[in-house]
Amino acid sequence: xxxxxxxxxxxxxxxxxxxxRSFDFDCRLLRYELAASAxxxxxxxxxxxxxxxxxxxxxEGLQQIGEMAATQAVPEEQQAPGQIEDVHHxxxxxxxxxxxxxxxxxxxxxxxxxxIATDLRLYVRAAIDELRASLSDxxxxxxxxxxxxxxxxxxxxxxxxxxEPVLVAHWLLAYVEMFLRDADRLADCRKRLNFCPxxxxxxxxxxxxxxxxxxxxxxxxxxxxxxxxxxxxxxDFILEFVNALSMIALHLSRWAEEMxxxxxxxxxxxxxxxxxxxxxxxxxxxKNPDLPELVRGKTGRVLGAATALAITLKGLPLAxxxxxxxxxxxxxxxxxxxxxxxxxxxxxxxxxxxxxxxxAEAAQSxxxxxxAAATYLVNRGVPSRLAHEQIGKAIKTCLEKNCELQDLSLExxxxxxxxxxxxxxxxxxxxxxxxxHDVVGGTAPARVRQxxxxxxxxxxxxxxxxxxxxxx
Ligand code: ARG
Numbered sequence: 147x148x149x150x151x152x153x154x155x156x157x158x159x160x161x162x163x164x165x166x167r168s169f170d171f172d173c174r175l176l177r178y179e180l181a182a183s184a185x186x187x188x189x190x191x192x193x194x195x196x197x198x199x200x201x202x203x204x205x206e207g208l209q210q211i212g213e214m215a216a217t218q219a220v221p222e223e224q225q226a227p228g229q230i231e232d233v234h235h236x237x238x239x240x241x242x243x244x245x246x247x248x249x250x251x252x253x254x255x256x257x258x259x260x261x262i263a264t265d266l267r268l269y270v271r272a273a274i275d276e277l278r279a280s281l282s283d284x285x286x287x288x289x290x291x292x293x294x295x296x297x298x299x300x301x302x303x304x305x306x307x308x309x310e311p312v313l314v315a316h317w318l319l320a321y322v323e324m325f326l327r328d329a330d331r332l333a334d335c336r337k338r339l340n341f342c343p344x345x346x347x348x349x350x351x352x353x354x355x356x357x358x359x360x361x362x363x364x365x366x367x368x369x370x371x372x373x374x375x376x377x378x379x380x381x382d383f384i385l386e387f388v389n390a391l392s393m394i395a396l397h398l399s400r401w402a403e404e405m406x407x408x409x410x411x412x413x414x415x416x417x418x419x420x421x422x423x424x425x426x427x428x429x430x431x432x433k434n435p436d437l438p439e440l441v442r443g444k445t446g447r448v449l450g451a452a453t454a455l456a457i458t459l460k461g462l463p464l465a466x467x468x469x470x471x472x473x474x475x476x477x478x479x480x481x482x483x484x485x486x487x488x489x490x491x492x493x494x495x496x497x498x499x500x501x502x503x504x505x506a507e508a509a510q511s512x513x514x515x516x517x518a519a520a521t522y523l524v525n526r527g528v529p530s531r532l533a534h535e536q537i538g539k540a541i542k543t544c545l546e547k548n549c550e551l552q553d554l555s556l557e558x559x560x561x562x563x564x565x566x567x568x569x570x571x572x573x574x575x576x577x578x579x580x581x582x583h584d585v586v587g588g589t590a591p592a593r594v595r596q597x598x599x600x601x602x603x604x605x606x607x608x609x610x611x612x613x614x615x616x617x618x
Contacts (some may be wrong), residue, residue, distance in 0.1 A: 149235050149258070168471050172233040174478060176215050178268035179233050179261065180208045185364040186256055186344060189356040195255065200248050207245040211237060233265070234258045255354030256347065259378040259466040263343040266474070268365065270387050273481045274336045279612045280488040281329045281394075282605050285322045287495040289601045292318040297591050299576045300415065300505035301514055308512035311576045314500060315598060316589040322601045324397040329608050331390045339383035342367035346374035349465040379465035381455070381473050388452045388480045395448035398487060402438035405498070409435050415505050419497035422490070437494055444483050451476040509576050511550065513541055518579040519551055519570070526565040536562045 184205055191201040230236045241249035292315035302312040342362035345352045351374045352358075358370035371377035408415035418433055426432035458472050516537055523533035539562055540551055547553075552574045559566035572578060584590040587597075 147239075149231065149238065149253075166468075167230070168232045168474065169230045169236060171475050171478060172262075172265075172471075173236065175233050175262075175265040175269055176236070177212060178265040178272075179237055180212050181268065181365060182261060182264045182344060183237060183252060184208050185361045186356070187252055188364060189344075189361050190251070190254055190354070192357055192360065193255075193355050195354060196251060200251060203245045203248055204241065204252055207241045207249060208237070210244055211240045214240075232258070234261055255352050255356060256344070257349075257378070259348045260343045260346040260374075262470075263346070263378055263380065264365070266381070266477070267339050267341075267343065267367075267383060270339055270383055270477070271336055273485070274332045274387070275612055276485060277391075277394075277481075277488070278329045278332055278608060280485065280492075281325050281332075282608045282612060284488050284492045284495070285325050285329075285601065285605045285608070287492045288318050288322045288325075289598060289605065291495060291500075292316075292322070292594075292601070293598050295500065295502075297577075297580075298500070298502045298505065299509040299580065301508045301512070302589075308508075308514050310517060311509040311514050311579050312589045313580060313591060313594045314502070314505060315594045319594070319597045319601055321397070321401055322605075324400075325394070326601075326604050326608070328390065328394045328397065331393065332387075333611070335383065335386050335390055337368075338386070340368045341371040341377075342369070343371050343377035345370060346377040349375055349378050375465045379462070379467070379470070381459055381470055384473050384477050385452070385455045385459060388448070388455055388477060391480045391484050392449050392452045394484050395445040398491065399442045399445040401491070402442040405438040405494075406435045406442070413508075415501055415508070417499040417501060419494060419499070421497060422494045437490060441487055441491065444487065448480045448483055451480040506576070513544070513551060515551060515574040515576075515579050516541060518573060518582055521582060522570055522573045523563060523565055528563060528565055533563075 187196065187201055187204045187208070190196045191198065196204065230239065238249060238253065241252060243249075295314040295318065298314040299311045300314050300317060302309050302317065342358070342365055344361040344365075345356045345358035347353060362368070362370045371380075405416065405418075407413055409418045418435055420433070422437040423433045424436045426434065454476050455473055458469055458476075462469055519540070520530065520533040520537045523536065524530050528536070537551070540554060540559065543554065543558060544550060552571055556566060556568065556570075559570065581590050584593060586593065
């Protein structure tokens, strides 16, 4: 039986019937549909709509459906293709097949509009928990590498031009900051979505005296949603979540771009791990950065999903409209994409090799000590603008002679400013340059060690939040 065929005189056009169904994708919401249905059934019993035996029958039936789905993929659909409209219909049919007409009582006083809103909130909430756990693993992989990199140095770039030397660890910790912010953003999104639509009905509330607080508590929501019109039509949490995924995708794409660049023969800063690279069918020498390239490429689909969602929601009148069904596939695809990427990047980061000698060499060339050189003069009372100009002139000489600042003689330097002394050369080594930035967030080795420790602490906190019972 359909869920709504009573008033219809004509059968549906078969092509339309197939086309409007959502079961192909909303079958993914089954476990949430079952959990929400159980919470609703308990409220029906408390409201006197179900007897104790009927409740037990329904709960057992729901549990059996869950167990069947865990072992077999939607068998009913295979037996009766095209018969099932959506996940709500599926559960009803399965329940009636198991416990008879009592199964039809489950739908008392509720609408699919509140159900889908509830299922989707539960789905996003679980996805957030999974993503935050995955992000904590990713951050741990970056932090481990930062820890092991010790005092290895590399160039930092601005405009992709040599800027200043930094510790490899400092560079790696930059990514940890991005991904920790992402985890935080997801937690924030979770807080805002964690309200229970059950009892909102189709738009104007439940037709039976259902205890909404009881249902919310049963599903571990903070409270019932505040407004039934909003609750049945709100998909802000999906848009917000997928926008948070977009930000993760953007961060991953920046990482991917650096991996691709740094693995090129021109940079040669890293060696691609063979377990995560592929060869060329034509050119025998090739080892290609397919993993970061695909990560970079997949940014497009996640950002595309966020855009598609915003456009689907734009201009929709209140409250439920079938358009909202279109939000599901974008949500699932964006979630799958990011959940699929994170463990791979974690594995890649544990395996990638840093060519520390090459990075150190690059950290000592290209006048990356120029700002430090100007600072040397500033520390000797030279006004900064003049110091900048004089070091600029020294660099002009170097460019003509094809050498670095430390290769100029003291005579040449003193011709620019008598304040130069022998100690100048000492101030130009990468170690000395790194040591200048001895402030919180700077790249002095002691500061970076503090950064590693601070990152570890944040990751630990994140892990405790994601697995609150692990330490109990
Ligand atoms: N498959 C629908 C969706 O995803 C479920 C809600 C159907 N509600 C309705 N009034 N037709 O939005």
